[in-house]
Structures are given as structure tokens and as C-alpha cells.
Amino acid sequence: MTLFTIAAAVSAAPRKRAACSNGSSANDERCCIWFDVLDDINGPGGLFDGGECGEEAHESLRLTFHDAIAFSPSLGGGGADGSIMAFPMETQFDASIGLDEIVEEQRPIALRHNVIQFAGAVGVSNCGGGPRLQFLAGRSNDSQIAPDPRYVSLTATASHLIPLPTSSVDDILARMGDAGFSPAEVVALLASHSVAAQDHIDPGIHGSPFDATPSTFDAQFYVETLLKGTAFPGNGHHIGEAKSPPSGELRHASDDLLARDSRTSCEWQSFVNDQASMVAKFAAAMAKMAVLGQNPKQLVDCSEVIPVPSKAASQVAHLPAGKTLDDIEGSCQATPFPTISADSGPETSVAPV
Ligand code: CA
Numbered sequence: 224m225t226l227f228t229i230a231a232a233v234s235a236a237p238r239k240r241a242a243c244s245n246g247s248s249a250n251d252e253r254c255c256i257w258f259d260v261l262d263d264i265n266g267p268g269g270l271f272d273g274g275e276c277g278e279e280a281h282e283s284l285r286l287t288f289h290d291a292i293a294f295s296p297s298l299g300g301g302g303a304d305g306s307i308m309a310f311p312m313e314t315q316f317d318a319s320i321g322l323d324e325i326v327e328e329q330r331p332i333a334l335r336h337n338v339i340q341f342a343g344a345v346g347v348s349n350c351g352g353g354p355r356l357q358f359l360a361g362r363s364n365d366s367q368i369a370p371d372p373r374y375v376s377l378t379a380t381a382s383h384l385i386p387l388p389t390s391s392v393d394d395i396l397a398r399m400g401d402a403g404f405s406p407a408e409v410v411a412l413l414a415s416h417s418v419a420a421q422d423h424i425d426p427g428i429h430g431s432p433f434d435a436t437p438s439t440f441d442a443q444f445y446v447e448t449l450l451k452g453t454a455f456p457g458n459g460h461h462i463g464e465a466k467s468p469p470s471g472e473l474r475h476a477s478d479d480l481l482a483r484d485s486r487t488s489c490e491w492q493s494f495v496n497d498q499a500s501m502v503a504k505f506a507a508a509m510a511k512m513a514v515l516g517q518n519p520k521q522l523v524d525c526s527e528v529i530p531v532p533s534k535a536a537s538q539v540a541h542l543p544a545g546k547t548l549d550d551i552e553g554s555c556q557a558t559p560f561p562t563i564s565a566d567s568g569p570e571t572s573v574a575p576v
């Protein structure tokens with residue numbers, strides 16, 4: 224037997240699973256602790272109070288992105304390292320206003336575990352139809368402060384490290400490209416807006432969501448952003464806002480543009496009748512996001528701790544009641560907008576989160 228065949232025989236031996244104190248088992252004993260954190264945050268009275276896909280879940284997902292993306296190979300920052308919790312200044316960046324609340328809610332847990340990525344993955348798994356994201360544990364609690372957009376020159380990449388609702392498509396694609404993401408991956412990452420709401424663009428309509436189903440990880444966001452914008456949901460126009468259907472939804476100006484730009488519109492439209500592709504591509508892009516600035520080889524794959532999300536009721540998006548395909552601004556030149564049906568009944572408005 225050569226050395227090579229001995230090595231192959233050794234690696235083929237089944238790995239013994241570690242027994243965890245709560246009765247479950249894990250591929251690596253270092254994952255056991257995360258079952259306890261899961262019980263903590265998804266239990267009654269925990270961060271997600273019984274496993275809800277509510278505001279805390281939405282904001283926890285947003286937090287993973289804002290911690291990770293404020294990073295540039297040329298300008299620095301530690302990527303997905305928890306710096307947004309360690310350095311209060313980061314929640315004062317324009318794009319991250321309001322995240323101080325979820326940071327403080329997570330902090331008691333984070334003092335024991337670097338919890339940002341875990342909370343984001345658990346939070347989105349609480350949303351029906353959601354992805355089961357990869358979760359890599361073992362991040363150091365040392366982090367590097369993200370470059371302050373006020374003091375670094377970003378002319379080569381964009382005006383802000385974290386894209387803003389006011390950012391142009393050119394800026395968003397340049398900035399995200401600098402961090403290693405393609406235009407298609409930018410579109411996929413925006414599936415997060417299917418389970419999201421705004422508080423700070425128009426504070427007068429706190430909790431107004433970006434689609435009609437903010438507790439379901441579905442493709443409604445990609446349909447509803449393509450509806451003709453007819454009015455602002457609150458008291459007139461606010462910076463970073465585009466007109467939306469008059470339904471209580473708020474539309475980011477940048478989402479309005481990305482849905483209609485020739486570089487992104489076909490990928491955008493492709494998710495309308497292929498939710499499985501949306502979920503798979505979102506999960507793949509999030510796996511990249513979660514290791515920005517990290518060495519994945521030094522982390523432990525504890526994905527098995529993340530709960531399996533419930534399925535979405537429908538795999539195909541629909542038009543809101545009262546709308547027809549004529550209300551869609553189909554923007555993909557290569558492929559016509561898919562034929563989807565409308566909900567029955569009169570037009571409805573969307574409740575705040
Ligand atoms: Ca960071």
C-alpha cells in the first residue's frame with residue numbers, strides 16, 4: 224500500500240459525531256455550544272421570541288451585511304468580523320442608521336459568542352420559504368474598524384462602502400464589485416428585502432415593508448418593485464425613496480433603478496417564477512458575504528445547527544389584487560415578463576411590521 228492509499232483509507236473512515244449536552248449531536252464538538260445559543264435566541268422571550276420572522280430577524284440579517292460589506296481589499300476593514308458591534312461609530316455611518324438597536328439586543332449574547340452571522344442565519348430561517356444559510360463558527364472576537372466613509376477616498380469604487388438607497392446603479396455595482404460580487408449576486412442579495420422594512424427613510428411610516436409579505440422569504444419583492452410607481456406611501460418624497468404602488472410599501476430609489484437597469488433587470492425578473500433559484504443564489508452569495516475578510520479554513524462548519532425553514536406557500540410570485548400585467552414595467556429586453564396571476568379581490572394595503 225502506498226502512502227497515498229493509506230491517507231485515502233484514513234480520510235474515508237466515518238467521523239464520530241460529538242454528543243452535545245442538550246441531547247443533539249454535531250459533526251464537531253465546537254458546534255455544540257451553538258445549539259444552546261439557538262435555544263436562547265429562538266426560545267420564548269429570546270431575541271426572536273419563539274422563532275419569529277419579525278423586526279429583530281430582519282435587522283439581524285441586515286446587520287450581517289453591514290458588518291461584512293464595509294470592507295475593501297484596497298481600503299481595509301475586517302469584513303464579517305463583528306466590528307459593527309465593537310465600534311459604535313460604525314452604526315453612525317449613513318447606511319447603517321438604526322442598527323444600533325439590534326446591536327444592543329444582540330450584545331449580551333455576543334459577549335459570550337461572536338453571534339452576528341449566527342443570528343442572521345437563524346433569523347432568516349424563521350421566515351417561511353427562507354434559505355438555510357451556511358454557518359461557519361469560530362470567528363475571533365478581535366475585529367477591525369471599518370473605514371469611515373467620511374475620511375477615505377472612495378472615488379475608485381463608490382461614494383460609500385455600504386451602498387445607500389440613494390446610490391446609483393453604477394456606484395452599487397462598482398462598490399459591490401470591489402468587494403467581489405457580480406451584478407447577478409447583487410440582485411440575489413436583495414432577496415433580503417423580501418423580509419425587511421424601513422424605519423429611517425420616512426420615519427413617519429415606521430416599519431413600512433418593501434413587499435407585501437415581510438414575514439415570508441418569497442419573490443414578491445421582485446414583482447412589486449417592477450410595478451409602476453404611482454405615489455409615495457407616507458408624507459411626500461424622502462431622500463432615497465422612489466414612488467411605489469399605493470399600498471403602504473416603501474420602495475428604495477436604488478431598488479427601483481436596479482430592477483430596471485439593463486445590467487440587472489433580467490436576473491431580477493428571473494426570480495419572479497423561480498423562487499428556488501432565488502433562494503439558492505441568495506444562499507450562495509450570503510456564503511461569500513459571511514467570509515469577507517475571514518479565512519474559511521480556520522472556521523468550523525456548524526451549518527447543521529441552523530433550523531430548516533418552513534416552505535413558502537407558493538413557489539411562484541403573484542400580482543397584488545387589482546393589478547394586471549399592464550402595471551408591470553418589464554425591463555428585461557431578452558425575455559418577456561412571465562405570466563403570473565393576480566390575487567383576487569379589491570386592492571389591499573400592507574400593514575407596517
Ligand atoms: Ca466588519
Ligand code: CA
Pocket residue numbers: 416417418434435436437438439440441442443444
Ligand atoms: Ca416577502
